[in-house]
């Protein structure tokens with residue numbers, strides 16, 4: 001053991017770190033922003049819906065959070081998000097690529113514009129975010145942590161949402177590939193894989209009692225996820241506690257994907 005107890009207890013501490021979270025006006029992104037702030041980070045809360053981003057910030061300490069509009073389908077918005085973090089808080093250490101949209105439809109009849117949207121927001125938006133953060137981390141030196149939101153749909157089949165599943169599978173491979181490509185810059189790239197989680201994204205699915213009962217029975221831990229369930233994984237992957245973890249997809253899914 002080379003470190004003392006006090007130092008070890010600070011492994012999950014995010015004091016002094018600056019994080020940016022996309023799609024943080026709702027659901028999982030809002031919970032992750034709160035969690036990172038609770039562990040000491042200053043957080044740039046972004047969303048395509050600026051009012052939603054402002055509402056998340058309103059519930060955080062005023063000196064530790066800033067709201068900014070960012071549409072992840074526009075690469076220049078992600079560059080601006082990084083610039084906002086640097087201008088407002090002096091640096092960026094953690095980017096959470098969380099913004100996402102879903103659609104349920106038979107694969108053979110999913111409209112082409114819906115397919116475009118699934119890929120544009122969920123996959124291309126994540127690639128753009130990774131690029132913007134990495135350019136900053138490489139230029140500054142000293143590394144950084146990128147956290148992507150994957151899904152159970154990215155690692156096991158998810159009938160009824162093929163373009164979404166394809167995009168999330170892409171996020172998984174993006175995470176692994178960038179971890180290898182950017183490891184020499186000490187940039188860690190990891191992902192979280194949630195199960196069905198109680199947010200507006202899946203409200204209509206969860207409102208159907210039969211579907212909800214099936215999801216609960218299919219999940220070894222017997223319940224759907226709550227946004228707060230993602231906080232522990234996010235804090236771990238953002239913090240020095242995961243200093244030697246990269247290219248990993250941490251499933252926070254109550255065991256859904258293991259069978």
Ligand SMILES: NC(=O)c1ccc[n+]([C@@H]2O[C@H](COP(=O)([O-])OP(=O)(O)OC[C@H]3O[C@@H](n4cnc5c(N)ncnc54)[C@H](O)[C@@H]3O)[C@@H](O)[C@H]2O)c1
Pocket residue numbers: 022023024025026027028029046047048049052070071072073097098099100101102121125149150151152193194195196197198199200201202
């Ligand atoms: N809820 C689930 O069951 C579940 C399961 C697996 C993975 N996920 C993933 O978790 C992430 C968060 O989802 P959630 O459930 O909190 O959804 P949500 O709908 O509650 O929140 C998503 C947020 O993203 C924002 N957004 C949409 N398009 C955007 C864009 N182009 N640019 C920026 N922001 C945009 C929305 O305004 C919204 O605030 C997504 O990547 C989603 O795919 C969710």
